[in-house]
Amino acid sequence: MQFKFRLGTKAYFGADCLKNNKEEIAAAGARCMIVTGRSSGKASGALDDVVSVLDELSIDYYIFDRVENNPSLDNVKEGGRAAREFSADFIIGIGGGSPLDASKAIAVLAVNDMNPVELFKNSFPVEPLPILAIPTTAGTGSEVTPYSILTRPDVETKMSFGNDQTFPKIAFLDAKYTTSMNRDITVNTAVDALSHAVEGYLTKRSTPLSDTMALEAISVFGSCIRNLVDNDFYMDMREKLLYASMLAGMVISQTGTSIVHGMGYPLTYFKDVPHGKANGLLMTEYLRFNYDNQTEKINNILNALKIRDMDEFEKIMDKLIVNDLILSEDEYVKFSRQSEKHKSVNYNIKPVTYDDILNIYKKSLSK
Amino acid sequence: MQFKFRLGTKAYFGADCLKNNKEEIAAAGARCMIVTGRSSGKASGALDDVVSVLDELSIDYYIFDRVENNPSLDNVKEGGRAAREFSADFIIGIGGGSPLDASKAIAVLAVNDMNPVELFKNSFPVEPLPILAIPTTAGTGSEVTPYSILTRPDVETKMSFGNDQTFPKIAFLDAKYTTSMNRDITVNTAVDALSHAVEGYLTKRSTPLSDTMALEAISVFGSCIRNLVDNDFYMDMREKLLYASMLAGMVISQTGTSIVHGMGYPLTYFKDVPHGKANGLLMTEYLRFNYDNQTEKINNILNALKIRDMDEFEKIMDKLIVNDLILSEDEYVKFSRQSEKHKSVNYNIKPVTYDDILNIYKKSLSK
Numbered sequence: 259m260q261f262k263f264r265l266g267t268k269a270y271f272g273a274d275c276l277k278n279n280k281e282e283i284a285a286a287g288a289r290c291m292i293v294t295g296r297s298s299g300k301a302s303g304a305l306d307d308v309v310s311v312l313d314e315l316s317i318d319y320y321i322f323d324r325v326e327n328n329p330s331l332d333n334v335k336e337g338g339r340a341a342r343e344f345s346a347d348f349i350i351g352i353g354g355g356s357p358l359d360a361s362k363a364i365a366v367l368a369v370n371d372m373n374p375v376e377l378f379k380n381s382f383p384v385e386p387l388p389i390l391a392i393p394t395t396a397g398t399g400s401e402v403t404p405y406s407i408l409t410r411p412d413v414e415t416k417m418s419f420g421n422d423q424t425f426p427k428i429a430f431l432d433a434k435y436t437t438s439m440n441r442d443i444t445v446n447t448a449v450d451a452l453s454h455a456v457e458g459y460l461t462k463r464s465t466p467l468s469d470t471m472a473l474e475a476i477s478v479f480g481s482c483i484r485n486l487v488d489n490d491f492y493m494d495m496r497e498k499l500l501y502a503s504m505l506a507g508m509v510i511s512q513t514g515t516s517i518v519h520g521m522g523y524p525l526t527y528f529k530d531v532p533h534g535k536a537n538g539l540l541m542t543e544y545l546r547f548n549y550d551n552q553t554e555k556i557n558n559i560l561n562a563l564k565i566r567d568m569d570e571f572e573k574i575m576d577k578l579i580v581n582d583l584i585l586s587e588d589e590y591v592k593f594s595r596q597s598e599k600h601k602s603v604n605y606n607i608k609p610v611t612y613d614d615i616l617n618i619y620k621k622s623l624s625k
Numbered sequence: 626m627q628f629k630f631r632l633g634t635k636a637y638f639g640a641d642c643l644k645n646n647k648e649e650i651a652a653a654g655a656r657c658m659i660v661t662g663r664s665s666g667k668a669s670g671a672l673d674d675v676v677s678v679l680d681e682l683s684i685d686y687y688i689f690d691r692v693e694n695n696p697s698l699d700n701v702k703e704g705g706r707a708a709r710e711f712s713a714d715f716i717i718g719i720g721g722g723s724p725l726d727a728s729k730a731i732a733v734l735a736v737n738d739m740n741p742v743e744l745f746k747n748s749f750p751v752e753p754l755p756i757l758a759i760p761t762t763a764g765t766g767s768e769v770t771p772y773s774i775l776t777r778p779d780v781e782t783k784m785s786f787g788n789d790q791t792f793p794k795i796a797f798l799d800a801k802y803t804t805s806m807n808r809d810i811t812v813n814t815a816v817d818a819l820s821h822a823v824e825g826y827l828t829k830r831s832t833p834l835s836d837t838m839a840l841e842a843i844s845v846f847g848s849c850i851r852n853l854v855d856n857d858f859y860m861d862m863r864e865k866l867l868y869a870s871m872l873a874g875m876v877i878s879q880t881g882t883s884i885v886h887g888m889g890y891p892l893t894y895f896k897d898v899p900h901g902k903a904n905g906l907l908m909t910e911y912l913r914f915n916y917d918n919q920t921e922k923i924n925n926i927l928n929a930l931k932i933r934d935m936d937e938f939e940k941i942m943d944k945l946i947v948n949d950l951i952l953s954e955d956e957y958v959k960f961s962r963q964s965e966k967h968k969s970v971n972y973n974i975k976p977v978t979y980d981d982i983l984n985i986y987k988k989s990l991s992k
Contacts, residue, residue, distance in 0.1 A: 259864050260639030265632045272627030466868065474837040497626050501833065
């Protein structure tokens, strides 16, 4: 047994956990930059709650609500500059994966005089600003991971950085902030969380403790799966999904992700497929590809989901995630070439070749 | 669902994890005080390994090897003074629960000018020195908890302190350091770990995530239980026990312990019963007392242990932990009066009265 286990984030989970733990915000500093997207902060109600707590505590704040979907290096550079100009002591990130991931880059850039592309070196001379994270989706898990995924036009893909310094210090997980998600975002992000747990469980870098948490996440997701299929989104289910996505985030903080994520990035970069949806499109064939090599673990996944076999899994995923992509042969080749070079290929226990990747894409996307 | 989850410790687990992660020690500072007991550091081989790594890294060190069993306030005061005089940047704690718990008190006292009794106020103006912890028993879990249990002659018991600042920053868990434990220490400390997982699972403060980890710890302990009964201590089992005790430590970092610990302290304070043994003596009747109230969860515990029922549990515990105590009626009364006032009584889901405590003591110790 050889493993490392680390969780840099203290998580508060439950209704009103933000208001009930104000002392954590009071302790974070006197000047706060709020980092969020154009709509999720407001629509979720989280931004209003944060502002009201900051006002009550007489903490000065500046709202940077210009985080793009799949934020670019330029976008986080702008945020870093804003945080520096405002002399922020700490960051509160509110949103789905994009604003939370952007918060981490901004927290680094606010206090380190570096070009954003240097973020990927993962070495920050000055300790990044502390981040408090409030998820408004139940999928990314970014509130409890060190990872920040940014879009790099220079290499035409998404790329991640993150180290022990970029864990949010505190996460406030309140399912009421996830109720403003529509059907597609709810399902896509939930499938993203499942994908984190499944990939973390099957990767070469899985550990005994992360496996325990992954199976719990998968099992909690499983208890919501029929409701997801039926578009039956009630509060208790939203809370379970938020719990599962937090667990899955804790898993990938140990293990990283695997080829589903690596292969999903080109679909997002070139075809604008939402991240969770991209993962969902690929997951069935990823599991089929690995089944002979990882039979016991994949059966454990199916058992935890209370799903009979891979055929039933496929049927359910096809109901959750509908494929409307048509790729040209050139695109299949281009995306496979790019995925083949992605580091996640090294973490799949069964060796993965270019042909394997092409096959997984084609089987996934040609139906 | 309402809970908090925090783990302030990064854990490295596995053979040679200390030598393989030297950069963590290099990053901790230039002056190290090693805190250990009179024998465990040396006998385990951990002290030699630490010294050799510190030498290699040219880190100055001072060895404070005067931690007592069940350390007193005077003992940690002495350690705090030594750390201050040496101008230590960080502490490496090596040992079972006593040296690791003492490390936390010493880390606080080294930089805070306070009387040791003020430790229990849990408020430290100056951030305690960073602690790196190396367990040489598989039981305490102290390497991943914020808790420090100290002996207080003024109130005739053991008492704990700890907050988010007193988590060891890093734990190095290498089962080879636990092989020098004799049969009794191996079994007593293993039962302590089981007790952490069981109490954490059943307490009012249990959380969904700590429950997941508790059941995993109990199940791993269960896979070792026949070997423990047969005194069949091989390396793989020692590694599993170290893993289970780490998990159980992570559990009580969320939940605290319960009345087994509260009732065990008088047995240790007044009758010199080793801590794990005290817990083991009381656990069966604690479970029987709670069975009607916590039937499902206690059945889950038995299932995870692969034990049929409470009668079989009792038989196994009686083989592991042999009762050689004879208490007078006065002692029963005195210990029950003291336990009744222990905070852990409030955390048992089923209400606990003085008579309940007296009954648990008598049933546990009169056979």
